[in-house]
Each structure stands twice: as C-alpha cells, then as structure tokens.
Amino acid sequence: MSTGRTSAPPAHHLPVADPPRIRRAAIELIRQDGRAFAAAITLNGLAAAAGLVGPWLLGRIINTVRAGGGVDAVDRYALVILGCALAQLLLARYARLIGHRFGERTSARIRERFVGRALALPASTVERAGTGDLTTRGTTDVTAVGTSLRDAGPDVFVAGVQVLFILGAVFVLDPLLGACGLLGLVVIRVATRWYLHRAHTDYLAEGEANSVLAEVLSSTASAARTVEAFGLQERRIAASEEAIEECVRRRTRTLFLRSVLFPAVDIGYIVPVVAVLLVGGALTGDGVVSLGTVVACALYLRQLDQPLDTILQWVEQLQSSGASFARIEGLADADIEGLADADDDADADALRACPPAAGPAPDGDLIEVTGVRFAYDGGRDVLRGVDLTVRPGERLAVVGRSGAGKSTLGRLLAGIDRPRTGSVTVGGAPIAALDPGELRRHVVLVTQEHHVFNDSVRDNLLIAEPTATDERIRAALHAVGADWVDDLPYGLDTELGGGVLGAPAGVSGASSGGASAASGAASGGTSGDIAIDGARSQQLALARVVLADPHTVILDEATALLDPATARHAERALAAVLEGRTVIAIAHRLHTARDADRVAVMDDGLLTELGTHEALVREGGAYAGLWHSWHGDAPTAPSGP
Numbered sequence: 001m002s003t004g005r006t007s008a009p010p011a012h013h014l015p016v017a018d019p020p021r022i023r024r025a026a027i028e029l030i031r032q033d034g035r036a037f038a039a040a041i042t043l044n045g046l047a048a049a050a051g052l053v054g055p056w057l058l059g060r061i062i063n064t065v066r067a068g069g070g071v072d073a074v075d076r077y078a079l080v081i082l083g084c085a086l087a088q089l090l091l092a093r094y095a096r097l098i099g100h101r102f103g104e105r106t107s108a109r110i111r112e113r114f115v116g117r118a119l120a121l122p123a124s125t126v127e128r129a130g131t132g133d134l135t136t137r138g139t140t141d142v143t144a145v146g147t148s149l150r151d152a153g154p155d156v157f158v159a160g161v162q163v164l165f166i167l168g169a170v171f172v173l174d175p176l177l178g179a180c181g182l183l184g185l186v187v188i189r190v191a192t193r194w195y196l197h198r199a200h201t202d203y204l205a206e207g208e209a210n211s212v213l214a215e216v217l218s219s220t221a222s223a224a225r226t227v228e229a230f231g232l233q234e235r236r237i238a239a240s241e242e243a244i245e246e247c248v249r250r251r252t253r254t255l256f257l258r259s260v261l262f263p264a265v266d267i268g269y270i271v272p273v274v275a276v277l278l279v280g281g282a283l284t285g286d287g288v289v290s291l292g293t294v295v296a297c298a299l300y301l302r303q304l305d306q307p308l309d310t311i312l313q314w315v316e317q318l319q320s321s322g323a324s325f326a327r328i329e330g331l332a333d334a335d336i337e338g339l340a341d342a343d344d345d346a347d348a349d350a351l352r353a354c355p356p357a358a359g360p361a362p363d364g365d366l367i368e369v370t371g372v373r374f375a376y377d378g379g380r381d382v383l384r385g386v387d388l389t390v391r392p393g394e395r396l397a398v399v400g401r402s403g404a405g406k407s408t409l410g411r412l413l414a415g416i417d418r419p420r421t422g423s424v425t426v427g428g429a430p431i432a433a434l435d436p437g438e439l440r441r442h443v444v445l446v447t448q449e450h451h452v453f454n455d456s457v458r459d460n461l462l463i464a465e466p467t468a469t470d471e472r473i474r475a476a477l478h479a480v481g482a483d484w485v486d487d488l489p490y491g492l493d494t495e496l497g498g499g500v501l502g503a504p505a506g507v508s509g510a511s512s513g514g515a516s517a518a519s520g521a522a523s524g525g526t527s528g529d530i531a532i533d534g535a536r537s538q539q540l541a542l543a544r545v546v547l548a549d550p551h552t553v554i555l556d557e558a559t560a561l562l563d564p565a566t567a568r569h570a571e572r573a574l575a576a577v578l579e580g581r582t583v584i585a586i587a588h589r590l591h592t593a594r595d596a597d598r599v600a601v602m603d604d605g606l607l608t609e610l611g612t613h614e615a616l617v618r619e620g621g622a623y624a625g626l627w628h629s630w631h632g633d634a635p636t637a638p639s640g641p
Contacts, residue, residue, distance in 0.1 A: 017329035043095035050088035059296030103149035132215025141324035148321035159307035191264035362427025365392035371422035397593035400602035414445035464544035476546035497531040
C-alpha cells in the first residue's frame, strides 16, 4: 500500500562551512584548551632548539681538530651533544603527550558538537540531504578530523617548528649559505603551492562523492524489499555503479596530485644541500668561511629531510581533514539552509546574517490551517489552498486516494515543513517556527517509519520521557498492546537490535530528523541481542508517544505494519490514553475514519469534503465511494484511501 506521501523531497547536500567560519571554529577549539596548546608549543620549541646544538657543535669539533685542539675539547663537545640529544628526546616526548591529549579532548568536543547539531536539525533538512550525507559526516569526516588532531596535527606542528629553527640556525652560521639553502627550497615551495591550490577543492569533491555513494547504498539497502517487489534491481545497480565510478574519478584526481607533489619534493631535498656544498666549497677555498661552518650548514639542511617528510606525509591527511572539518562545521548552517528555499542562496545568506526571531508561545491548543499552499523544492503545488480548523480534543481522520496530499498536510501540521503561502498555527503561533522542544510538547507526528536503537527496551522508551518510572513504561507498553515485553529474557533490560525504516519524525523515532544517523555514528552500529519485527518496533514507537504525552498526535498510517486485530487494539488503547487530546489520523484503514469525530477528504491537494462519517456516507460523495469500495459492496473499482 502507498504511504500516501505526494512526493518525496529530492536530495540536497548539506552546506559546507566557508573559510571564515572554519577559522573561527578552529580558534574557538584552541581557546577552550589554551593551556595545553601553549604548553605543546613551548615544549616543541625547546625540543627543536635542543636539536640544533648537535650540528653546530660538530662544526666546532671540526674547526677545533683543524686548529690542533686536543681530545679533551672534543670530549666536552661530545658530552654536550649527548646531553642535548637526551633533552630533545624528553622534551619531544612530553610535547607529543600533551599534543595527543589536546587532540583527543578537542576531537571529543567536535563529536559532541556534531551530535548536538545533528539532533537539532529539522527533519525536512535531513530528508532533503539524505541520511547518507549526515552519516558520512558523523563517521568518516569526524574520524578524519580526530586522526589529524591526535596524530597529524602534533607531528606537523613539531616538524614546522624544527624547519624554522633549522633554517634560522643556517642563517646565523652564514647568511650567504642560508640564502643558498633557502633558494634551493624553491622547488618544494612551487610544488607545494601547486598542490595546495588544487587539493582543497578536490578533497571536498571526493568527500561529496563518498556521501553520495553512502546515500545510494543506504537507500538501496533500507528499501531492499521495495526494490525487489518492483523489479528495480538493475536500476539500483546502475545507480550504485555510477556513484562508485564517481568516487573512483575523484580519488584518482587526488592521487594524481600526490604523484606530482612527492617526486618534486624528493628533488627539492637534494638541491639545498648541493647548493650549500658548491658555494661553501668555493668560499672555503677563498677563506671566507670555515670548513666547520660549511659542514654544519650542510648537516642542518640534511636535517630538513625528516621534518619536511613528516609535513608532506601528513599534508594529504591535513587537506582531507580540512575538507572534513568544513563539512562538519557546515552542519551549523543546515538549519538556516532548511528555512530558505533550497534553490535560493540569497535567502539562506540573509537568514544566516539575521536569524529569525523566536515566535510567540502558543496560547491554547487550537490548530488552524489557513490558505496553505505547498510544493516540494520548486515543483508543482501538492497542497492548493487548504483551510482547516482542528478543535482541541477532536479526533480528525484525513483520507484520500494515493498522492492526494494527506501525508504532506500531516508534515505541515507537525512543523516538519513550512507552507509556501498561508499559515499553520497552534494556539495562534506558527507551528514551524516553534523551538523543537516546545514543538514536541504540543504536536508529535507518528509514521509507519520508526527506529529501534541498539539499547535496552527501557532506554528505547526513555527517549520520550527520561524521568519515566518502570511503572509508567509498563503502562505505556500495555496501552499499545506490547505485553510481549514481559516475555523477553530480561524484560525491560533486554537489549534490542537496532533497525531503521526511514527517518523518523517526532518522539516516535527520535528527537529530531537527524537523530538516527547521529546516534548510529556515535554508537558504531553494533547489533543488540534481540531483533524484533516491524510490528513490534511500531508498538515501541507508539509507546513513546504515550510517554511523551503531547496535546496533539498526528498518526500518519502509524498502524500500517500491524495486523488488523492488533492495529484495532492499539487504536482503542490510544483512544483511552489520549482522551481529551487532539488526534489527527492520516487514515490507511477506513475503520479509523469511522471512529473519528470528523473526516477530512483530500483530493489532488484540495480539501474537498469535511464532516462526520455518517454524514459523508449519506451525501454519497467521494468519501462514500471510498467507504463502499473498502467494504467491497460497491460496483466501482476501489480508488484506495
């Protein structure tokens, strides 16, 4: 059976942070652990300074021997070299330890901030972007940034300090030889600039290709039964192959960049040493510089190999993680992008510069839909001037043929989407403008899509109400006919296997549209002990609603996966529990409409009939035809609810 959704919003990529935002975010992360960062800088500087003593003293030894100095002087220099080497080892060790701790703490802050932002994303934003993009950012991108902070960042920083100190030491020994060595590094500079000029864009493209591939594979796997039922295997295979080929193209491009960079760098290592030896040899013959100075400068420049190797070995990781950090920080703009039209960058920029102020708090529970028109991402209107008032405590059923706009109306009533024109309000306040926490206290949407987390039954239900006691949890389970929990091996403590059927909305699935992907990234996707079927998963989702206790519940075919007897029992139980609250049911089985106070009939985006079940059947209109078709007592072919 169709879910009744008029059309699915097309996928759009989540935004990527621009350089100014990336800089601000990086500075803020450093400021939060400034003492550790300063300590790492200081210790690395001292370690690099200690490493400069050896080549300088070796030059002194050469000059001393040439001048006829004794063994005692050489031994003293050797002891100092040994002491400095030991000091460098200890300083570098503690600098690395502090750097790794700084990296781990900062990585944890990035993960926590990402999860918080993901959970706060509007469900419509996640649906348009696709969970694959969000999941890739929460796993691959966060891991890449964590690796850079823990390993690449400290290593590159230490290497950078060593390069500066070594070049400074060469200039102190002899400015002319220092200039020769610096000129010899031009090859490395040119190759590196060529690489960096192209790398950021190419690595962003590679990350985007990975996200698209993840989305294609995720959607194909989650809809495997639908793909098989409609014979879409070849089409999905073709889509997967196209995404894989794009990933290969993007990866090949970044490999090409490295294939140019590394050979050029290898040549660049040799040029400075050769230049210093040639010029130094000529100057030594003229008596301008000593042999010891030339040897010391050559040794210093040979020492550049190790830190430059370290920098260049990690430069790929740094470019990749820089692009990943931009994608992670871009999540901060995702809610703003979701408020503006997906194709209107100017609107998004304006909202980013001046975020909309919080709207007024609802005054009462009356829900009003006035002149609402809505289209998915610039397409044709799927709702065309809908007017509807839902009174507090009313049970309203919304019916209509597939594609009539029932689920779209439900999404607007739940605050997931905003109308293109017109308004949808609760207590006089625009529903879509409410804070997510405030919204869930008023309206909750329950669909046939749901999520069971890899956790205990108890923790799966405490999502809706963290302070709920075991007695309340058991009462909620009993209300929806989920008494089977008592037969599980450990009751409420039984670990369940996670399962996702689409992206949930409201507390029935998660606290926001991004919760499933973000929680999957945080948990690592481990399997639980007990796997439950779709019907039982949906009962848990309904139990969450009972615990959340909002004044309005929107049921978008919430019992579609339950057998008729179980569905009817769950609906009767909910009717008792939700007495005095507003219930809006997107009807899949027409007995739901028969039990409602009023029935709203949707047809091609219009509200065509509104009244009680009995009155609409007597009128003999579209609803009467649906009712008779459903009962099989009409000669016309069923048109479907």
